[in-house]
Amino acid sequence: MEQMKVLLRNQGKPDMEDAKAYIATGGYDGLKRALEMDGAEIIEELKKSGLRGRGGAGFPTWLKLKFAFDTESAEKYIVCNADEGEPGTNKDRVLMSCDPHSLLEGMVIAGRAIGAHVGYIYLRAEYPQVRPILQRAIDSAYTCHALGKHIFGSDFEFDISIRSGAGAYVCGEETALFESIEGKRGEPRYKPPFPGVHGLFGKPTALNNVETLANISHIFRNGAIWFAGIGTKGSTGTKLFTVAGNVAHRGVYEFPMGINLKALIYENCGGIADGKGLLAVQTGGSSGPFIRPDQIDIPLDIDFVAASGGRLGCGTVFVIDDSNCILDIVRNTQDFFAYESCGQCTPCREGTIRVAQIVDKICRGDGSMVDVRALQELIDMLRVAPLCGLGHSSAVPIASVLQNFMPEVEKHLDGDACVWCNTQKGGRS
Amino acid sequence: MNQVNYSITTPQAQLVRVAEIAAAWHGRPDKLMDVILEVQHIVPALAEDVAAVIAREMGISQNDVYSFVTFYSLLPVRPSGRHTIRACSNAPCHVRGSKAVMQGIEDFLKIRPGETTEDGMFTYTLCSCLGICDSSPAIMIDDKPYGNLNYESVQMLLKRYIREDVDAWNR
Amino acid sequence: MAMVHATINGISVAVEAGTTILEAAKKIHVNIPTLCYHEDLAVKAVCRICVVEIAGMKLMQTACSYPVSEGMVIYTDSPKVLKARKTILELILAHHQQNCLSCAKNGSCELQNLAAELNMSHALHFDPETTNFPIDDSSPSIVRDPNKCIQCRRCLEVCNTIQTVGVLSVEGRGHDSKICPPYGKQMVDTACVNCGQCLQVCPVGAITLHDNEDRYMAAREAGKTMVVQIAPSVRTTIAEALGEEVGTVSTGRLVSALKILGFQYVLDTDFSADLTIMEEGTELLQRIQNGGTLPMITSCCPGWVKFCETFYSHETEHLSTAKSPQQMFGAIIKTYFAQKLKLEPGNIFSVSIMPCTAKKFECARPEMHASGYRDVDLALTVLELARMIRATGINFAELPETPFDQPFGTGSGAGEIFAATGGVMEAALRTVYEIVTGKTLEKLEFTAVRGVEGVKETSVDLGGTVVKVAVAHGLGNARKIMDAVARGKSEYHFIEIMACPGGCIGGGGNPTRSWQKVRQRTAAVYEQEKELPIRKSHENPAIKEIYHEFLPGPCSRKSERLLHTHYINRQDIL
Incomplete structure (x- = not known):
């Protein structure tokens, strides 16, 4: 299948941080169109487009903006979540590097929609090379009146500044991200109140992923109907997929929503590297489930993946070849969650470490069905009880392994040590 | 702790x-x-x-x-070496051999994660995904990402840092 | 307010919009267990013990934080909920030291109660994994045992937000995170003002009182002359600490108990509170008349004094030089009292029973040696006294009433109300007014300075001179006043500041507080004060006697030497 480059249309073009170069490709036309509309009209246009969040949850973007739009406040904020921490994901880095103005344009339009005049880009510290690109783009946007007072001669003003993270996965959670911007520990807040009412600095805030905001610029340039015509009924537009792990050609690909996962791996990414077989695929980042090779013939569409027990999430496809052991991989993933738990709420602070310990015990061959039952108890609790999304999804990987790879798990139980697992242990814990 | x-x-x-x-x-x-x-x-x-x-x-x-x-894991309260090496410990690097890279670093510098070399040249830590998954296994030294490493090449890289000849590598 | 309707476990309930599930459940007598939740503190929703199921929602929600909305169907008792709660509790217990029998909180531990409530009658499913951090008992007032901490974060709010002292941090992240002072500091090396409000809210044994009962035992064994003074508020909280109703005043029984505990002389700090009023009131009038530093601020509260020395180190000249009642009494006991009763001052072991953990710090201050000895040897709190009474097997409820020993067993109502916020101010106004105007007050109650409002103010006409006064309690409220003082913008003449919210009656050495209890205790204080025969400090015959026999007069040179003190600059702690 051919890639469809909308978000990545400017990939490879020189000087894309220069607003003039961006304008020459038709950039900021969408913003100019949006400036002639009022907030309600912009939100209506987004509703028609069917755009849903690209960060993980797939929440309708228009609705998110509407919450902030409906809350009366002199101060509102647009926040861009560029804290791309999901292991195996780098689509936002690629997008921000090759077309930063599409993000800025999307933010200004979103600001126009809800009546916000300030936007923040929360950029993870692990992307030091992206910050100067974004900063140059912002400076250049000011020069070309795409930011600042009287944007393109209108009475609308909007400012964007960059805020940095410093190495905390949980800051990808929206309220944790707000706390971090406010100069505090990145610990999620309990909800409600929701960000649309009480967000950054206590003001109504709409937070969106980089890819979502960039999509807004394309929707306004080409129209909602054009956008809605791409992809599937429930998941419109194109999607960036980061394919990582043991495939021949790793990288970021752009396809209409609904592309077949198997085709993506075998046709576009050249199949499994080094002629090995496929062991498992994890979709949606570390918090997504592991599925078996016989489960990968599915369209990558938000609702379809969800219905089949998976998660499209941020569009990460992590491919694992059969030289690995799934228990070893899930051990690594659960270690990650234990390490990245903020520690604020009990289930996650105490639960994630227990899951990691028990999985390690099973890997070492010391586990038994008692441990599997303890895992199940933890999984059931972690799904529903923690304070934020990190906790809720922290047990998804091991839950999926118990569901889809139980024979593998059983092989490790009762003293049957796995040679591979024992050679692979190391690292953090 | x-x-x-x-x-x-x-x-x-x-x-x-x-x-x-x-x-x-x-x-x-x-x-x-x-x-x-x-x-x-x-x-x-x-x-x-x-x-x-x-x-x-x-x-x-x-x-x-x-x-x-x-x-925040990137903010140290203890003194770090002149260069900080962060090796990604997450699964996408793991399946591409990050363990060998870590071993290469540990064998070459004779330190464990969280430690600093005696000469104060390097601090070595593990970290979560650096977003360089298209060239995993990856590490970051200070602000510079390096990918597609293995046991030998990571040691070559560190040698360049010691010789202060790393610019050529980056080119 | 609009009403919303919901059902909880099938029972309908109508509540105001915005009511949390926890509050709504209380209305229909459905008990939802909690742990991090505290009625006086902000909702934290971190322990997740109070999770409930809401129909139509995939996730469980915490009852303490989630508002009821129209048509909501809530289950607090479904098997799913009960299982999740139990798993969470097991996780906490598996990471908590299991040495309950030798824990200071044994019997009053919220985690212990919760485990009983949730029927933890089986072995844990998870391997116990406890930490072995050193216990920090460097503070004279509190002991921190990080190994018992369950990270409910109540102490963080109290120390950092309410008291604004800012001693406690959250160190690290995830499973390794820990509540402790920054940079591995010991409590004694921090700005901690020893108010003890953190131990009041700690649900477990992670922050407890620094118990000094052993020092009392040692002195008693050594055959010392045991003298004890009782702070005004203690008579209102000791019965509560021993399980009686909140606000039970038990002065006479308390004296009897202390006699059984081996104290030869049981004296009343109400007396030295009156003495404080004489000294402090005179100092105030002198400052007003002679153009001294104004506003003058009370110095009875050692928590507040250390706070001022640390955070407002350039404003200490505003503090009255008068010592606190505890320290005045200490100086008098080892001088005048010893002379009068022909006791060897060096053999006196002078103990105070206080509602306050900071008094332990105050009596150990090096400058508090006016008598030539350490003026107060030991400050014990209500909590310690209650334990001593229990351990001695005293049946407190059935004790007869015994009067205080004389000569210093007589206090006025003015001294008595030192217990509550605004009390020092009211006592001072009663005396200052009558001394300045020469007239008798018609109404003794200055109600404007009573009550639980954080900052209270009023003005009093002293025969032409209008004196503006303010009262603050809780150090966060003190800051509001002090920032103006520091900028030179304060219009007040006289300010009373108490570190603990509610004043001494809400102090850190009392039985576990809540605002509701503090209100009840305060009401009891004012109620019994009304009945006292003497209600003004300057009319206390013991006061008249001491100024006749021993001291030339308030703020005389002898007073200055024995009853006044100086302050130090502690800003380097920050």
Whole structure:
């Protein structure tokens, strides 16, 4: 299948941080169109487009903006979540590097929609090379009146500044991200109140992923109907997929929503590297489930993946070849969650470490069905009880392994040590 | 967690610069991250005296600075070496052989994660995904990402750092 | 307010919009267990013990934080909920030291109660994994045992937000995170003002009182002359600490108990409170007349004094030089009292029973040696006294009433109300007014300075001179006043500041507080004060006697030497 480059249309073009170069490709036309509309009209246009969040949850973007739009406040904020921490994901880095103005344009339009005049880009510290690109783009946007007072001669003003993270996965959670911007520990807040009412600095805030905001610029340039015509009924537009792990050609690909996962791996990414077989695929980042090779013939569409027990999430496809052991991989993933738990709420602070310990015990061959039952108890609790999304999804990987790879798990139980697992242990814990 | 030894004294001249940076944001606690990221390049560590100066100048309390700093994995409260090596320990690097890369670093520098070489040249830590998954296994040395490494090539890379000849590699 | 309707476990309930599930459940007598939740503190929703199921929602929600909305169907008792709660509790217990029998909180531990409530009658499913951090008992007032901490974060709010002292941080992240002072500091090396409000809210044994019962035992064994003074508020909280109703005043029984505990002389701090009023009131009038530093601020509260020395180190000249009642009494006991009763001052072991953990710090201050000895040897709190009474097997409820020993067993109502916020101010106004105007007050109650409002103010006409006064309690409220003082913008003449919210009656050495209890205790204080025969400090015959026999007069040179003190600059702690 051919890639469809909308978000990545400017990939490879020189000087894309220069607003003039961006304008020459038709950039900021969408913003100019949006400036002639009022907030309600912009939100209506987004509703028609069917755009849903690209960060993980797939929440309708228009609705998110509407919450902030409906809350009366002199101060509102647009926040861009560029804290791309999901292991195996780098689509936002690629997008921000090759077309930063599409993000800025999307933010200004979103600001126009809800009546916000300030936007923040929360950029993870692990992307030091992206910050100067974004900063140059912002400076250049000011020069070309795409930011600042009287944007393109209108009475609308909007400012964007960059805020940095410093190495905390949980800051990808929206309220944790707000706390971090406010100069505090990145610990999620309990909800409600929701960000649309009480967000950054206590003001109504709409937070969106980089890819979502960039999509807004394309929707306004080409129209909602054009956008809605791409992809599937429930998941419109194109999607960036980061394919990582043991495939021949790793990288970021752009396809209409609904592309077949198997085709993506075998046709576009050249199949499994080094002629090995496929062991498992994890979709949606570390918090997504592991599925078996016989489960990968599915369209990558938000609702379809969800219905089949998976998660499209941020569009990460992590491919694992059969030289690995799934228990070893899930051990690594659960270690990650234990390490990245903020520690604020009990289930996650105490639960994630227990899951990691028990999985390690099973890997070492010391586990038994008692441990599997303890895992199940933890999984059931972690799904529903923690304070934020990190906790809720922290047990998804091991839950999926118990569901889809139980024979593998059983092989490790009762003293049957796995040679591979024992050679692979190391690292953090 | 081990007991941390915090008894580091930051040179006065550095504290004066820290104070200048922090004083510009008195009453703006939201600027703490920016202040700390800037200060980090000046002082050997975000030690107690540094936190005290930041707190005083920004009008916040020292315990808030400490809570903040210890939350984020990239902000050190102990002195780091001249270069900080961060090796990604997450699954996408793991399946491409990050263990060999880590072994290469440990064998070459004779230190374990969280430690600093005796000559103070390198601090080595593990970290979560660096977003360089298209060329995993990956590491980052200071602000520079390096991918597609293995046991041998990571040692070659470190040798270049020791020879201060790393620019050629980056080209 | 609009009403919303919901059902909880099938029972309908109508509540105001915005009511949390926890509050709504209380209305229909459905008990939802909690742990991090505290009625006086902000909702934290971190322990997740109070999770409930809401129909139509995939996730469980915490009852303490989630508001009821129209048509909501809530289950607090479904098997799913009960299982999740139990798993969470097991996780906490598996990471918590299991040495309950030798824990200071044994019997009053919220975690212990919760485990009983949730029927933890089986072995844990998870391997116990406890930490072995050193216990920090460097503070004279509190002991921190990080190994018992369950990270409910109540102490963080109290120390950092309410008291604004800012000693505690959250160190690290995730499973390794820990509540402790920054940079591995010991409590004694921090700005901690010893108010003890953190131990009041700690649900477990992670922050407890620094118990000094052993020092009392040692002195008693050594055959010392045991003298004890009882702070005004203690008579209102000791019965509560021993399980009686909140606000039970038990002065006479308390004296009897102390006699059984081996104290030869049981004296009343109400007396030295009156003495404080004489000295402090005179100092105030002198400052007003002679153009001294104004506003003058009370110095009875050692928590507040240390706070001022640390955070407002350039404003200590505003503090009255008068010592606190405890320290005045200490100086008098080892001088005048010893002379009068022909006791060897060096053999006196002078103990105070206080509602306050900071008094332990105050009596150990090096400058508190006016008598030539350490003026107060030991400050014990209500909590310690209650334990001593219990351990001695005293049946407190059935004790007869015994009067205080004389000569210093007589206090006025003015001294008595030192217990509550605004009390020192009211006592001072009663005396200052009558001394300045020469007239008798018609109404003794200055109600404007009573009550739980954080900052209270009023003005009093002293025969032409209008004196503006303010009262603050809780150090966060003190800051509001002090920032104006520091800028030179304060219009007040006289300010009373108490570190603990509610004043001494809400102090850190009392039985576990809540605002509701503090209100009840305060009401009891004012109620019994009304009945006292003497209600003004300057009318206390013991006061008249001491100024006749021993002291030339308030703020005389002898007073200055024995009853006044000086302050130090502690800003380097920050």
